[in-house]
Amino acid sequence: MKPISDQIKEKPWLGWAIFFSTIIVVFFLGLLALSIIERRTEAVFAYTPKVEYTQWEPRNEVWGQNFPRQYNRYMQTADTSFASKYNGGAMRDMLAEDPRLVVLWAGYAFSKEYSQGRGHYYAINDIQNILRTGAPMEGQKSPQPSTCWTCKSPDVPRVMQEVGIAEFYKGSWDTRGAEIMNFIGCADCHDAQNMNLRITRPALVEAYDRRGLDINKVSHQDMRSLVCAQCHVEYYFQGEDKYLVFPWDKGFTVEDVEEYYDSYTFKDWTHAISKTPMLKAQHPDFEIFNSGIHAQRGLSCADCHMPYMNEGGQKFTDHKIQSPLNNVANTCQVCHREETPKLIANVYERQDKIKQNRDKLEELLVRAHVEAGKAWELGAKEIEMQAILQDIRHAQWRWDFIAASHGGSFHSPIECSRIISTGIDIAQESRIKLARLLASYGYNKEVPYPDIDTKEKAQKYIGLDMQKLNADKEKFIKEVIPQWKKQAEEREKTYAIKNL
Ligand code: HEC
């Protein structure tokens, strides 16, 4: 073909045709770009602010007057109607579903009551009502520290501003009972001035600092995960004053965090049967997610848990934070072409397979605790038990890291399988050592597996007086909570809000 300049020389009209079509294309491209920019600004700014409030306004309903779409969806985290195979917003008594947990946590508050997490709406209700926070009244303190409030409410950054971070964590849980009243909300994730995402929890900023990273320099996409990483992470309470720390100094993997804890000889509690210095994993969702394929392909938590939605031509972020399986069309299917049942089956398949080995590890751990208890009973010495207890500690740490990370089996199935299989290996190792030790004390039979097929039996087996715990809690809920609520109401009346 001839060069275009020669062709135009032969047919001048061709030049003009190219010229005008280019103008038309550019014109429409311009319109498209404008419309995209407009949509984006619409999503953020298409509102007339009705009220003005301070940076640390803790009440979602106040922010909601300016942002009704996000607020209305956020309030739907109250919906408990969806239960997937393992997760969802429904209330689930995990100890009843799996009584072995009671034995694994013997001597620790989790053996009293443990429910599957549900929507953000319930954060305050659930922490007030759970047996783990005890029944603080009549001079009796809660067994938990004030630090436990940290991931429950926008009242937390508010009080931290007032009294300081270290001071906030100090004292028992009931100390701040009347202060922390609003469930997780807008002020936890947003700057009131411009609605930018912001980090309000110092533990996350401090963990970044110690790794030599500046959290103010991360990308926007990273922020869409980091707002969640303020709470959905592994953490512990450091020292007498229970300062909240994320144990990330050596890295994010189960081994990195274990090494960190071991180097401090840190323990969460001593196991009531085996006397093992135990670690309790919290919910390392962020850490495990980061080892999976979706994180490696650049997705953030919000991509699946807060997808975009449309209402009256307005595109905005769905604030009903929930299991994506209740909304496959707006989450998975943005990228995957498969039908909903197939995508759900993909998730269940990963969860089922990991659960299968996790259950096996759980049984081995129950056996190891009981066998170690038998060894102590027969007069085993501290020095003989040391290596065994270290194995039990490490094996249960691996089990818990996966059990407590509620989305882990989907977020990063290969890493979860790896962790569980190393856990099984270590648990077996401890039981080989135990068998030798028991034999050296003349015990050559199998140590009987306890009769723990219901939660009630398991709690009786570890010696909990559930009747008393429940009665005390009931009294606390009836007598103390209403006082806390009243004090909070009085205080909130004094907050500055301006109608515009
Ligand atoms: C757990 C964190 C979190 C909480 C709590 C939260 N948001 Fe958001 N919000 C987000 C994320 C993530 C986005 C998406 C931001 C982006 O991609 O730029 C967002 C976006 C927004 C936007 C920008 C427009 C849009 O829809 O994308 C508004 C306005 C907003 N949120 C209002 C609220 C209000 C009002 C509340 C309280 C009722 C609230 N948010 C609670 C995380 C949160």
Ligand code: HEC
């Ligand atoms: C201030 C702490 C905090 C922040 C920030 C936070 N969460 Fe949560 N989240 C919680 C707590 C606490 C619960 C459990 C509440 C309960 O069961 O009472 C929870 C529950 C959930 C659930 C279970 C809901 C259900 O219906 O099954 C999901 C999913 C979830 N969060 C995802 C996220 C995502 C995604 C983000 C970031 C956009 C986020 N969370 C930010 C503390 C937080």
Ligand code: HEC
């Ligand atoms: C923003 C796009 C995006 C969304 C949303 C998304 N995915 Fe993916 N998904 C990917 C990418 C990219 C990969 C990696 C595949 C590749 O690179 O070949 C992937 C991989 C997968 C895999 C195979 C990896 C594995 O675990 O073995 C499964 C299964 C999967 N996604 C299911 C889902 C489900 C279920 C959802 C909804 C809860 C979902 N995805 C949401 C982009 C997405």
Ligand code: HEC
């Ligand atoms: C690719 C999509 C995808 C991304 C990205 C993603 N998740 Fe998930 N998440 C899921 C799926 C699917 C489940 C399993 C839901 C179920 O079993 O009902 C889940 C489960 C969860 C659960 C338990 C939900 C419940 O109902 O109890 C939490 C909490 C959670 N994810 C938090 C996070 C956090 C925090 C991040 C970011 C660090 C994140 N997720 C990123 C898809 C995703």
